[in-house]
Amino acid sequence: MSRDIFFVSNSIDELGGVTSWSHQMARLFTERGHRVHVIGIAGPDVPQDLGGDLPYPTTTLYDAPPPKLGPLRGLRGRLDVVERRHRSAREAGMLEQAEKLSALFRAAGPGAVVIVTQVWAMEWVALADTAGAAVIGMSHESYEYTLQSSRFRRVLRFYRDVDRMLVLTREDADLWIRRGLDNTGFMPNPLPFMPGEPSPRTEKAVISMGRLTDQKGIDMLLDAWAEAAPLHPDWTLRIYGSGEDEEMLRKQCTSLGLDDSVEWMGRTNDVPGALRRGSLFVQSSRGEGFPLALMEAMATAVPCAAFDCAPGVREIIRDGEDGLLTPPGNTTELARRLDELISDRELRDRMGEAARTNVRRYAPEEIVRRWEELFAFLER
Numbered sequence: 253m254s255r256d257i258f259f260v261s262n263s264i265d266e267l268g269g270v271t272s273w274s275h276q277m278a279r280l281f282t283e284r285g286h287r288v289h290v291i292g293i294a295g296p297d298v299p300q301d302l303g304g305d306l307p308y309p310t311t312t313l314y315d316a317p318p319p320k321l322g323p324l325r326g327l328r329g330r331l332d333v334v335e336r337r338h339r340s341a342r343e344a345g346m347l348e349q350a351e352k353l354s355a356l357f358r359a360a361g362p363g364a365v366v367i368v369t370q371v372w373a374m375e376w377v378a379l380a381d382t383a384g385a386a387v388i389g390m391s392h393e394s395y396e397y398t399l400q401s402s403r404f405r406r407v408l409r410f411y412r413d414v415d416r417m418l419v420l421t422r423e424d425a426d427l428w429i430r431r432g433l434d435n436t437g438f439m440p441n442p443l444p445f446m447p448g449e450p451s452p453r454t455e456k457a458v459i460s461m462g463r464l465t466d467q468k469g470i471d472m473l474l475d476a477w478a479e480a481a482p483l484h485p486d487w488t489l490r491i492y493g494s495g496e497d498e499e500m501l502r503k504q505c506t507s508l509g510l511d512d513s514v515e516w517m518g519r520t521n522d523v524p525g526a527l528r529r530g531s532l533f534v535q536s537s538r539g540e541g542f543p544l545a546l547m548e549a550m551a552t553a554v555p556c557a558a559f560d561c562a563p564g565v566r567e568i569i570r571d572g573e574d575g576l577l578t579p580p581g582n583t584t585e586l587a588r589r590l591d592e593l594i595s596d597r598e599l600r601d602r603m604g605e606a607a608r609t610n611v612r613r614y615a616p617e618e619i620v621r622r623w624e625e626l627f628a629f630l631e632r
Contacts, residue, residue, distance in 0.1 A: 255627060256360035257281050258385075259290045260353070260377055261369045264310045266296035267463055267495075269544045270369050270392050273441055275302060277367075280442070280620050282307050289356065293349070293373050294318060298494075301521055311356070313349040313376070318342060350379035357385055363631050371403050374410040386630040389414040394562035395427040397539030408433070415630050420542035423563035439626070440567070441542045442619035443551060443611060447524040450553035450608055451531065453600050456487045458590065459530035459554065461523070461545045464495030466538065469559065471497075471504060472583050473536035478508040479587035484594050485513070489534075492517045492526055527552040531600055532593045536586065537561050542568070550574065550611040555603035557589040574607035 259274045278288045288308040294317040319342050357366065357380060364385040368374045374389055389411040391398060398404050408431065411417040417436045419425050425438040458477075462468040470491065477489050491514065498516075505514050520526050527533070533549035535558040542564035549556050550568070556575040559582075560566050569575035576593065578585040593600050 253363060253628070254285045254287065256287045256289070256364040256385075258356065258360075258364070258366045259288070259369060260366060260373045261290070261292055262372050263294060263296045264290050264292035264312060265299045265302055266292075267298055267300050269541070271300050272444065272544055273392065274369055275306070276442065276444060276616075277620075277623075278306075278308055280616055281623075284620060284624075287361075291353070291356070293376055303521075311352075313352055314345075318345055318349075346376060347379060350376050353377060353380035357382055360385060363627070365627055365630070368414075371406045371410055374414075375406075378410055386415045386627065388416045388418055388626075388630075390418045391424075391541070392420065393539060393541040394421075394564065395419070395424045397541075397562065400539075411435075416626065421563040421567050423567075437626070439622060440564075440614055440619065441544060441547070442616040443614040444544050444548050445524060446551050446612070446615075447528070449524075449528065451528040451604070453531040453554065453597075453604055455529050455531055456484075457530045458487065458489045458594070459492070459527060459533045459549070460489065460535070461492040461520075461526070461533070461548075462535070462537070464491075464493050464498045464501055466497065468493070468495075469536040469538045469581075470501050472538075472559075472581060472586070473534060474501065474504050474508055474510060474514070476534075476536065476583040476586040476590065477514065478510060479584060480590040480594070481510060481513045483591055487594055488513055488515055490515045490517050490526075490530065492520050494519050523548055524552060527554055530554055532557065532590070534586070534590060535559065535565075537565075538580070540565055546575075547611055547614060550607035553604040553608040555593060555600055555607055557586060557593060559586065568611070570606075570610060574603050574610050576603075 259278055261274055265271060278290050282288050290310045292312045294314040295312055366382055366385050366387045368377050368389045417433055418439050420440055422438050425436045428436040460473055464470055527549055533554045533556045535546060540562040546556055546568050556569055558565055558577055559580045560577040561580040569577055571577040576589040578589050
């Protein structure tokens, strides 16, 4: 059955895995004959390159980001006339933009589905008319990482009454169900690509790929590399990505004496090519959902060493078989795992080939089939 499918996110082109996932799924559904529309609430500070013309329409609601609101602290805050006017203006603006969503949803055919990828975007969808459409609210991060943020209470508030809340693993779904969201299910991410040419794992390079922000833990990676690099002076750590912490991280790199063994590569539009030029991949995140970067590395036959920071990480990597996991934040242990893989070419090759085989269980056609079964179920 061909359906109208709406993806609603914070932005249609902000940097990060949610954007990559949204447009991958939008393409897959379009190829299956569905009518797809990708919607963003506001534009990002730094846009992501979406790769030219898209085979589906996109819409951004706000021309400029909506004003941010701080908490109303105490009686004085609640009585502040200027702040109250500021909040009233923002609420009126939200209603105006939500009406744009309503118009799009009302024009959809039977069986329409609204997939809200982030809870901030859900605040606008909650104000819109979604009658006749199934609404799916998603969280692309682990339960524990959400629990530590302001998003936790908003997920409890805004996802409680959607037709289905979706997280990325069964383990995380069980945790949300225990918090009273018994409409929660799980759906893993699809494999972003399966390159025809895997990495030969001959270049003496460790690859890191991700935004240069606190979440990705590049500061901890540099600490780990400071322990591993002296053992392997002919190896290089290549860090792909950009972000708000870049200047701070470069200073840390210099202070650790790593400038000769660390290459700052910036953003890349050729992820498979970058991965093929590496022999192992490292992920040092403080929090993750179901990280696409790990799947991309494994598809390229590059073994991974990663902090076991989320259920999605330990579901993707089978520790000791196709990669190595370490306790979150333990930089000494991460350094030991890097040393283990760098020192043993046979181990790298065995794990790299196992990774390329095992990651095929997330083939896009299988994930799309599961989504379409969910659509049919919600329509009953």
